[in-house]
Amino acid sequence: MSAIKGKKCTLITRRLILWVVLTNIMLLLYCLTNPSQVKMRGSQQDTCPLSMKEVLKKNVSSPSHSMSEVCSPKVNIMFMKTHKTASSTILNILFRFGEKFKLTFAFPDGRNDFSYPSPFLCSQVKDYRPGDCFNIVCNHMRFDHQEVAKLLPPDAVYITILRDPVDLFESSFNYYHRAVPLTWRINGENKLVEFLNNPQTFYSPEAFNSFYLKNLLFFDFGFDNNLEGDDPRVMRDIHKLSKRFNLVLVAEYFDESLILLKDTLCWTMEDILYFKLNARRSSSVSRLTPELRAKALQWNGADWRLYQHFNNTFWARVEAYGRKRIKQEVEELGRRNAEMEAICIQHGGAVEAQNIHNSRFLPWQPVGESSILGYNVKENIDPKFREICEKMLTPEIQYLSELGVSLWLTRLWGWFKDAVFSF
Ligand SMILES: *[C@@H]1O[C@H](CO)[C@@H](O)[C@H](O)[C@H]1NC(C)=O
């Protein structure tokens, strides 16, 4: 009996030691790859908007927007990719659109995010030189409007997506808890329940990766995630965002969101076809009781106010667009997605990670488990659909690679993570 216990202990110790080593190596790598945060100041043209202005100034005689009635597809886009909000599916849409029109992306270097959770800096963009202009910025970052604005033409459209903070919290907790040391000392079957019953005992704002456990949306947008919901600074920050973002999507109304996106960007239905990427297997989703939901809401009070504010603006947009019109288009989108599913996907749906035959379509998995579903491409696919099917089914990491982003740091981390948790 005690031998078994001893064995279990050494296993835990081994894991712990490995974790410490691993975390240190990652932190070291992280510091090495985080470019020194030099403020680049120089000529008047050291940002995209200014260098664009120079170009425009020279053409004073060029006819002004006489064709403004006709809408042409918007190509300059800032998509603020929030965590655990179905944003991977939107990313796939943006990648496909960018490829179609040969747009330039501002990509990170060596990894799939802009040195998250450090605040965004232009110097994190691969091959960035002051004055450079890009069409699309869409990788994970901790938002900083002033920095992002330096990369994009002045007409760039700012978009983001939110999700019910309770579900987001649950998802974030389950996905990241092994990467948040605060949760390691929570005992019991259901760590999430233990945490919600007594968050103050387990939480500390300064602890490593603690932002994954409180107001993650607020954190992603660059605000203080430790504000309480009734703090006046919360509404102030929300109003700042509502001035910056042209469209805020809501994950709970994903198809309606895409129709509004299509309308805002003057895109076609074809541009927004999608398969749900990065979904979890349903057994790894915790169902919270109404009491726990209430606790999670209170704990994430700032995110809750943020969500409510933009849920209201979202439905005002739907109203303005026309409820009947949007309903019809949502139906059309559903029909066309189903068509694509029949064309592209083996056995018509998502499968567990271990049943995905081609690693190109295997999505990234959280630390210590493989709960994220993926797809197999149909074997006898009609050749004229092969390319679009493959693109629609390619997970974020692989798609980034195909677009030329080096991901050595992300891959190294993946390799470590699998090595530690596979015994
Ligand atoms: C301005 O003129 C330059 C050079 O003639 C041209 O390359 C550029 O496309 C023009 N820009 C606009 C906005 O018309």
Ligand SMILES: *[C@@H]1O[C@H](CO)[C@@H](O)[C@H](O)[C@H]1NC(C)=O
């Ligand atoms: C979001 O808005 C819709 C429409 O007004 C409403 O039915 C729904 O309850 C709202 N959701 C939340 C969480 O407030």
